[in-house]
Amino acid sequence: LLKERQLPVTLELIGGFETPAYQQRTLALLRSLGLEDCVHWSGFTNDIPSAVRGLDAMLLPSLFGEGMPMVVLEALAAAVPVVATRVEGTPEVIRDGVEGLLAQPGSATSLAEKLCQLVQDRDAWSRMSAQALARHRNCYSDERMAHRTARIYHRLLSR
Numbered sequence: 001l002l003k004e005r006q007l008p009v010t011l012e013l014i015g016g017f018e019t020p021a022y023q024q025r026t027l028a029l030l031r032s033l034g035l036e037d038c039v040h041w042s043g044f045t046n047d048i049p050s051a052v053r054g055l056d057a058m059l060l061p062s063l064f065g066e067g068m069p070m071v072v073l074e075a076l077a078a079a080v081p082v083v084a085t086r087v088e089g090t091p092e093v094i095r096d097g098v099e100g101l102l103a104q105p106g107s108a109t110s111l112a113e114k115l116c117q118l119v120q121d122r123d124a125w126s127r128m129s130a131q132a133l134a135r136h137r138n139c140y141s142d143e144r145m146a147h148r149t150a151r152i153y154h155r156l157l158s159r
Helices: 020-032 048-053 070-077 108-120 122-140 142-157
Strands: 011-014 041-042 059-060 083-085 100-103
Touching: 011 048, 041 048, 048 070, 059 070, 070 083, 070 122, 083 108, 100 108, 100 122, 122 142
Parallel strands: 011 041, 059 083, 083 100
Antiparallel strands: none
C-alpha cells in the first residue's frame, strides 16, 4: 500500500530471526513481492537506543499481547512515534493518536493505513514525537519507575 502510494518508506528490520528457516522464508517473500529495495535488515544489535534513535517511526505488528513491550518504551525514550497493533499491553502505553497509532491485529491493511497516515501528516508526526518523549519522561523513565517501585515497597513494609 505504501509502495502503491509512492511514499518514500524504508522498513528497517532490527534484530534476529527466530530460526534460519524463518529468515530464509521472510527474505524470499520480500524478493517475490519485489520489496527488497524497501526493506533493510540490520540484524542483531546490543545498542537498541542508537538503532531506535535513527528511526522516524517504530512498527510493532504483534498478533498477541506482549505485556509491556520494551521496544515500545525504547521508542518513546527516543521520541519515536509508534505504530502498533491493538493487543494486550500496547494500548496501556501508546494512546492512539497521542504517542502513536494503533492498528487492528492481523490486518496488514490497517497497519499500512496507519503508517500512511503518519508519513503523510508531518505535523501529527511532530506532535506524536514530542508526546512520546513526554510520556516516557512522565511515566516510564528510570527515575519514575524507581520512585514507583520504592513507593510500593514502602506501602508493603508499612503494614
